[in-house]
Amino acid sequence: MQTDIPPDADPAIRTIAMSSDTNPAGDIFGGWLLSQMDLAAGSVAARYARGRCVTVAIDKIVFVEPVKVGDEVTVYALLVETGRSSMKFEVSAWRRMCDGEDVRKVTGALFTFVALGSDGRPRPLLPAK
Ligand SMILES: CC(C)(COP(=O)(O)OP(=O)(O)OC[C@H]1O[C@@H](n2cnc3c(N)ncnc32)[C@H](O)[C@@H]1OP(=O)(O)O)[C@@H](O)C(=O)NCCC(=O)NCCS
Numbered sequence: 001m002q003t004d005i006p007p008d009a010d011p012a013i014r015t016i017a018m019s020s021d022t023n024p025a026g027d028i029f030g031g032w033l034l035s036q037m038d039l040a041a042g043s044v045a046a047r048y049a050r051g052r053c054v055t056v057a058i059d060k061i062v063f064v065e066p067v068k069v070g071d072e073v074t075v076y077a078l079l080v081e082t083g084r085s086s087m088k089f090e091v092s093a094w095r096r097m098c099d100g101e102d103v104r105k106v107t108g109a110l111f112t113f114v115a116l117g118s119d120g121r122p123r124p125l126l127p128a129k
Helices: 030-049
Strands: 013-016 053-063 072-082 086-096 103-115
Touching: 013 030, 030 053, 030 072, 030 086, 030 103, 072 103
Parallel strands: none
Antiparallel strands: 013 072, 053 103, 072 086, 086 103
């Protein structure tokens, strides 16, 4: 469901969509947006886990509307669930046209990350600070 009210939280990242990120139709390539969301959630995951994390799953991805060249893209990554080694994040991307204040949700997905130990295997999350 589209709300057009961004989360009341600090964004994980904010960037500008460039012409080098377009698909053949001229809109921003969905894979670029997905990589921004992965970067954003990965950064929050590594911070929470205090160590290396990997993406293990991306679920429920929905592309709601296109992103255009020049849009400011903001990504939020909200921790919604933790397991022994895993963290689930509700990740959403929002666009703001460079010449206005209107903010629209463009993409949402559920990302699962796993904290890894030095052996490259899942390790338990550390107690919250
Ligand atoms: C992540 C990885 C180490 C997990 O290995 P594994 O043998 O499945 O490990 P486990 O079975 O012990 O599961 C570890 C955790 O991942 C979760 N998990 C595994 N597969 C999952 C899936 N498809 N969806 C959601 N969670 C999953 C498990 O539920 C478990 O969570 P918990 O510890 O909180 O209970 C392994 O799948 C891997 O290396 N994947 C590649 C990651 C990668 O390269 N990502 C892209 C670049 S970052």
